[in-house]
Amino acid sequence: MDSSGLDGRGLAELDARITGCRACPRLVAWREEVARTKRAAFAGQTYWGRPVPGFGPADASLLIVGLAPAAHGGNRTGRMFTGDRSGDVLYAALHDVGLASRRTSVSADDGLELYGVRVTSPVHCAPPANKPTPEERDMCRPWLVRELELLRPSLRAVVVLGAFGWQAALPAFAEAGWAVPRPRPVFAHGARVTLRREAAGADTAAADAFGSVELFGCFHVSQRNTFTGRLTPAMLRDVLRTAARAAGLTTRP
Template sequence: MKNSIESLNKKIVICKKCPRLAEYIQDVAKNKVRRFKDEKYYGRPLSGFGDIKARLLIVGLAPAAHGGNRTGRMFTGDSSGDWVAKVMHRHGFASIPTSQTKNDGLVLKNAYITAAVRCAPPQNKPTREEMEACFGFLEKEREILQNVTTVLCLGKIAYDATCKLFSVKSEKFGHNKLFVYDSIKIITSYHPSKQNTQTGRLTWSQWSAVFAKAKKLVKN
């Protein structure tokens, strides 16, 4: 499985199927924001990362322009990454409570993180065509990650992609909902973006409750 995931990740990194996204992530990497002006941006599509024997699969929307697109790892180097690492550490899924750089020593336990789209999209809004172009990577990951029993979807786009992945009918999206099918258990959560965490739409207790539920499900 390790060789398979490494082979897939090499294909993801060089993907240029979506001209708009390929151009955007390069532009962001070149024209940096002031706070990161002295850093070298990764500026390429991102593969997933984590424990390839994981029972929990976490699916996000896409890398952040100045988070994952800068650091080279999903949910790393921004506020969303801070929320993800902290809660995963609290519930035993991560070795450390922070996610700052690709080489910071963060190791995931029984969890694998991926996304519906592998390039940061403008305004965090990928087109339908871009999502479809990226879907094959998610399918390959599913084939490789054979121990997955539970999927945690961060946001509606991630949920829709997951329902398509497992050929199940999507239900009304909401926070901390659980849908049980013959093939998979799906949990939905609001995305830990600043738009949600700084407005109170997603509180820390609500966020932690989702991972507490996921922890119970992967143990059963």
């Protein structure tokens, strides 16, 4: 992916550019094959079948970072975490704490609104077996870097779902200008790391004023985690509430 030309055109322009990306042959072939063959339950629907952009307001103070769109979820609907079981869990929790207008997310035109929250992923195409390669992750990174840069004026907290997202997000934050501790923080559910903005010659207070971000780890909302109880709705709500407070957002108890 050629990130040249990704200047200050805003998130809407970035999202439009993402949806036209064809940089990873394996992912292009897979997402388009899934869109042609479909799942029987969705045989009458037209699949999106393209890269899935982020979803949420351009002035979000809280960002949620997943892994990649689901083959019959985001790859079908065209919206992150929409139309699959993982999305059912995530949006229900966001609604429960007061950060979403409804508990369900079934289609891109269902009227769902997020309040101060944006949802994205480090890989924008549905991968076979939900497993992008490291090369595909790295190819997609400039999109996440630019998204972080565009969100920088308002962004105060980030929830990363799962170890893959954590490993992909840290280099993106570094490229976008935040100072990532060395050695890099290890992913864990409930992990919290402060990333300060790097500013040449600035002291800590100046860097904080320049825009620090609180990074939170959370187990992914995959069926493997939610069906086994590794991640419960209460655990997810707790992380979201803590991150929302760090982002300056008001939540329901």
